[in-house]
Structure formats: C-alpha cells, structure tokens
Amino acid sequence: MTEPTATGQTGQADLPPLPTLGGLPPLPTLGPVGRRPPPGGARREWVTATVEACTEETAHARTLRLRLPDGTPAHTPGQHYVVRVRRDDGSWAQRSYSVASAPALPPAPPTVDLTVERLDDGELSPYLHSLHVGDRVELRGPFGGWFVWRGERPVLLVGGGSGVVPLASVLRAWQQRGRPGGDGAMHLVVSVRSPADLFYAAELTGSPDVTVVHTRTAPDGAARPPGRLTVDDLRPYVPAAPDALTVYVCGSAAFAEGATGLVVGAGVPASAVRVEAFGPS
C-alpha cells in the first residue's frame, strides 16, 4: 500500500491526464484517467475456494470465510468477488459479493469474508446459505477500482443495511494498520432498521469509530429516537474543510440517493463522494 496523496487518488498521480484535441475543452472527469490493469495480471481467473467458517450475522445474513489458493493477492478494501454456481441446465449463475474482511496480509493465508444476505426469491444467496465448512465455492476476483480505499483520509463511510459490507472492509483495514491519523480520521455511520439488522454487531456496537443509526426500532436507552438518517447524523464527521474528505456511500439505490443528498448538503463536494448503489429504483 502506498501513502495517500492530497487528492486522495493514491498511486494515480503519475498517470497522464486525458489528452485534449486541438484546443478542445477538457471533458469532465471523476478522477485521473489511465490504464491500470490489476496488479498480478490482466485477467482474474476462476479459482476454487473452501469454506473455512460460517458466521450468522442476522436472521437473514451470514458471513462465509473462504480460503483462497495460496499466492492469491490480497484484495483492496471495497473490492468484490464474483461467485458462480452451475445450474442443472448447464448454465452458470453468477453474483458479486463485497469483501467484508481486511486484506489478509502475509504470512496469514489468503482468505476473504463474504457476507451474503439471503433473498427469498434469490438464486445464489439461498444456495450460499446452505453451505457448510469444507464445501467448495468457485469465485473470481477481486474486482473494482473505484469504490476502494487506498489509504485516503479523512474518510466518512455511510452504509445502509447490507451496504455496510465493503465499508467494514475499509474500516477494518484502517484499524489493522493502527488507525493512521487517529480519532476522526475514519468514521462509519451505518443505518439499520433495528438492532437485530446490524451486521458485525459485536464489533461495531460501542466502537468509537462507528455510529449506528436505527430507522425503526432503537435499543432501550438510546439517546437518538428511531428515524431516517439525517444531516445531523453525519455533520459531526464532516471536517471544517470538507474538500479534504473522501466519502463512501453504499446501500440500496434509494438509500444511496438519500444519503448522498445529505452528504452534499453537509458541504461535501459531489466529486469527493464515491457511491456503490444497486437494487430496484
């Protein structure tokens, strides 16, 4: 890992800008543009992993710890893997799952934690919930070069429900490195319906680096009444000079649209916000 730069685009400062043609105005950009094949080779091949542990996070979500082949490079926090399973008609079902764990740094064996929410009408998630320790899974990755943390700080992480998964990887990686920058250099705000819906609850509850917002049911004695995420929930973690901040927002499309609106409303430039949103509109 390299150290962060002032722009938050660690390791990309040496890339040339998009060339302009004959005095044309530069096109808008979300960041430096350059060809960056992933380290270790251009193509990520399918590999077989072994389920090393299963942890129930909530009534609907479990974490699979997968042991990858020796020599598999560690992921960058925020990245995802693609899991595939063959259907009985011979076709493949594939879905992407974000990594929840911090990178497994050598000499630790290469593993990733994938947290899978079971969707009742889902195809892969019920199958992944049926796996046991020792079962094998085919997967490919890691992928993703935008919603990733390469050492930027300060950072605000905003997650809704299962959107906390890639943010947990970022937070854990920062903690793994000894919390560079100290208090306030990274903070996670996670929004859940009720305490029973919080992933990694034992780890996140009470952490000085985490704020849990409950939208429907708050725990007994909570100072904050249940309710949707507001700008007041985020403002304590937006520095006076918000230009330096990088914000990562992950959740459903509706959550992400609401949360990004709050972040921008708190004074953060839209260009400092990275979003990973998916789901029905």
Next chain:
Amino acid sequence: MSLFSRTARERDPRLPPGQYDAGDTFPVLTAEVVPRIDPSQWSFRIDGLVATTRTWTWDDVHRLPASVYEGDIHCVTTWSKLGTSFGGVSLDTLLAEAGPLPTATHVVAWSSTGYTTNLPLEHVTGGKAWVVWEHEGKPLTTPHGGPVRLLVPHLYFWKSVKWVGGLRLLDHDEPGFWETRGYHELGDPWTEQRYDGD
C-alpha cells in the same frame, strides 16, 4: 453441486451467458452522486474529429426524427432486462449532422458527472446506438439517467452513459471510467467481456 432451475422451461435464448432475467425489475447501479438536470439546461455536444462541432438542446433533439429501440439490455452485474424499449433519436442522425472525419475511429461518451466510457465508432453507428429520454413510453427517470442517456444495447450497460452530455470523436481508443478500473475495453455480453482481459 448445482442449482436446480426454478422453472422447467428452457433457458431463454435471449439471455447471454452468465446473465439472469431481471423480469419486470430495472435495477439501478450508481458510482457517483446522482445529478439533477433540468431538461431546459441539458444539452448534447458532438466534438473532436468532426466537420462541425454540434450542440443540441432538449428542444432540438425533439425536433429530430424519433427512433425507438425494442429489445434487451444486459448489465455486467449479470442481470438482463428482456423485451424492453427506449425512445429518443438514433445517434446516426446526430453524427450525420456533425460529420465524422475519416480519421475518427473511436468515441468517448461523457456525462456531466465526469463519468466517461470509450466505444469504437463502428459500435455506435449503423443503427446500434441512441440518445434516449423515454423508457417504455414514459420519461426516463433520474436514477436511470434521465433526462437523457446514451443507449448502446448490444454492449454491457455501463457503456450506455447516464445523464449523457456528449461524444468526442478521436483517432485512438481512450479508455474511460470503468475501463481504467478493471473492466473490459469493449464489453460484449455474448462473449462475456466483463473484466480486464476477458
């Protein structure tokens, strides 16, 4: 181990390998803050290697011959939406007004958000690409790229730039936002060109 198909019928031949049928849903994937663009403020510019740089307003594009795409779309995250439709104008119509120079080989399509994607010129000409503002007969909603997005339905949908602002014609390939972040240069769903090197 394998998954049992949930229905007895054959796999729909309209589904490329590795894709599933999203049915009536139309998932939204976003990488950046969703912009609010008033149609009266929107414009579309074609510049670069063209005889004439052209800019069209919302009213301008509505005066052009309407064109509808009816068919399927495919997202790299493995959902496909089958039998859908989009309405707008063929990119051929717009390019004809700008006049691509013989040296032009590729385009960069861009959004006002800063999102960009690269496309060989031959993949956006000859009835393969549109600039659209309707989906299934209704105005295209903001989360889906409204008021106006690019539509290149024969490639994975990250090529169909949301909130599109223009095209720049180049004499070389210039990888865009996802293409410089691990995704494939072209993105043909039928050969599963999802990631770098596929």
